[in-house]
Amino acid sequence: MGHIRKPIYKGKPMDITSMAIIPLLLGSLGLFGLYRLLQRLRTRAYLQDAVVVITGATSGLGKECAKVFHAAGSRLVLCGRDKERLQDVVRELASMAKKTNKTHKPHTVTFDLSDTEAVASAVGEILKCVGHVDILINNAGISYRGTILDTEVDVDRMVMETNYFGPVALTKALLPSMIKKRSGHIVVVSSVQGRISIPFRSAYAASKHATQAFFDCLRAEVQQYEIEVTVVCPGYIQTNLSLNAVTANGSRYGVMDKNTAEGRTPEDVAKVVLKAVGEKKKEVLIAGLMPTLAVYLRTLIPKLFFTLMAARAKKERKIKDS
Ligand SMILES: NC(=O)C1=CN([C@@H]2O[C@H](COP(=O)(O)OP(=O)(O)OC[C@H]3O[C@@H](n4cnc5c(N)ncnc54)[C@H](OP(=O)(O)O)[C@@H]3O)[C@@H](O)[C@H]2O)C=CC1
Numbered sequence: 001m002g003h004i005r006k007p008i009y010k011g012k013p014m015d016i017t018s019m020a021i022i023p024l025l026l027g028s029l030g031l032f033g034l035y036r037l038l039q040r041l042r043t044r045a046y047l048q049d050a051v052v053v054i055t056g057a058t059s060g061l062g063k064e065c066a067k068v069f070h071a072a073g074s075r076l077v078l079c080g081r082d083k084e085r086l087q088d089v090v091r092e093l094a095s096m097a098k099k100t101n102k103t104h105k106p107h108t109v110t111f112d113l114s115d116t117e118a119v120a121s122a123v124g125e126i127l128k129c130v131g132h133v134d135i136l137i138n139n140a141g142i143s144y145r146g147t148i149l150d151t152e153v154d155v156d157r158m159v160m161e162t163n164y165f166g167p168v169a170l171t172k173a174l175l176p177s178m179i180k181k182r183s184g185h186i187v188v189v190s191s192v193q194g195r196i197s198i199p200f201r202s203a204y205a206a207s208k209h210a211t212q213a214f215f216d217c218l219r220a221e222v223q224q225y226e227i228e229v230t231v232v233c234p235g236y237i238q239t240n241l242s243l244n245a246v247t248a249n250g251s252r253y254g255v256m257d258k259n260t261a262e263g264r265t266p267e268d269v270a271k272v273v274l275k276a277v278g279e280k281k282k283e284v285l286i287a288g289l290m291p292t293l294a295v296y297l298r299t300l301i302p303k304l305f306f307t308l309m310a311a312r313a314k315k316e317r318k319i320k321d322s
C-alpha cells in the first residue's frame with residue numbers, strides 16, 4: 001500500500017486531529033456566512049413593500065425607525081399628534097438619498113394615543129387608507145420624574161394611558177384584521193425599565209412593566225395565528241424623552257438628563273430594531289453592561305438589587321437636597 005504523506009506545518013507533519021479541524025472550521029465559517037446571507041435576504045423580502053405603522057414618528061426613535069424602514073422599502077403609516085411635524089418627517093424621508101430598494105411615499109395619521117376613541121377611529125382611517133397592516137410599531141411614549149409621595153394619581157394615569165393603554169388599544173383594534181389574514185407582526189418599544197424599576201420613575205417603570213407583561217401574554221396567544229410579537233427594551237437613547245417627561249404635578253420636566261444625552265444614538269437603536277423585526281426576534285435588550293447586569297441581578301439576586309436601588313434613591317435625594 002502507498003504511504004500517505006501528512007501535510008507539514010512548522011516543519012512537523014500534522015496529526016489527524018489538526019487535519020480534520022481546518023476543513024471543519026472552514027466549513028462552519030462558510031455555513032455561517034451562508035446562514036447570514038439567507039437571513040439578510042429573508043429580512044429584505046419581509047420588509048420590502050410591507051405596510052408598517054409607526055407611532056411617535058415625529059421625533060427620536062420613532063423618526064429614526066421611519067427612516068430605516070422607509071429605506072428598506074416598507075410602506076409607512078406615520079402616526080403622531082402633530083400633523084405639521086409628521087409632514088416634516090415625510091419631507092425628510094423624500095429627501096433621503098435613494099437606495100437600491102423601491103421606496104414609497106408615507107401616509108400620516110394624527111391622533112393622541114391616550115384617547116381610546118381617537119385610537120379606534122385612527123385604526124379605521126389606517127385600514128381604509130392602506131387596506132391592512134403587516135407590522136405595527138408601538139413606539140410612542142412619555143417618561144416621568146418624581147417621588148411617589150408627591151405624585152398626583154392623575155399623573156400616574158396619564159403615563160399609563162400613553163405608554164400602556166394606548167399601545168394596548170391600538171393593538172387590539174388592529175388584531176382582528178391580522179388574525180383574519182393569519183399574518184402580522186406587533187412590535188412594542190418598552191425599556192430596560194420594563195424589566196427593572198429604578199427610583200423616581202414609578203409611573204414610567206410601572207407602565208413599561210405592564211407593557212412587557214401584556215405583550216408577552218399576547219405573543220403566546222397569537223402564535224396560533226402566525227402573528228409575531230417583538231418587545232424592544234432599550235437603555236438610554238439620545239432623544240427628547242427626558243425633556244418631554246412629566247413631573248409629579250404634571251408639568252414638563254424640561255431637562256436633558258446626562259444619562260439621556262450620553263445614551264446610544266436613535267439612528268443606531270433604530271437599526272437594531274429593524275434587524276430584530278426582520279429576524280422576527282421575540283425580545284431584544286439594547287443596553288450597556290450595567291443595565292444588562294442590573295436586569296440579571298433583579299432575577300438572580302433580588303435582595304442585592306433592592307439594596308443597590310435603595311442606595312441609589314438615598315444618593316439621588318441627597319444630591320437634590322444639596
Ligand atoms: N430615550 C430613551 O432613553 C429611551 C426611550 N425609550 C422608549 O422609546 C420610545 C420613544 O421615545 P423617544 O424617541 O426616546 O422620545 P421622544 O420624546 O423623542 O419621542 C416620543 C414620541 O412619542 C410621541 N407621543 C408622546 N405622547 C403621545 C401621545 N399621547 N399620543 C401620541 N403620541 C405621543 C411623541 O409625539 P409628539 O411629537 O406629539 O410629542 C413623540 O413622537 C418611548 O416609548 C420610550 O419610552 C425606551 C428606553 C430608553
Ligand SMILES: CCCCCCCCCCCCCCCC(=O)OCC(=O)COP(=O)(O)O
Pocket residue numbers: 143144191192193198201204234235236237241242245257259260287290291293294297308
Ligand atoms: C454584580 C454587579 C451588578 C451591577 C448592578 C448595577 C446596578 C446598576 C443600576 C443600573 C440602572 C440602570 C438603569 C437603566 C435605565 C434605563 O436604561 O432606562 C431606559 C429608559 O427608559 C430611560 O428613561 P428615563 O426617562 O428614565 O431617562
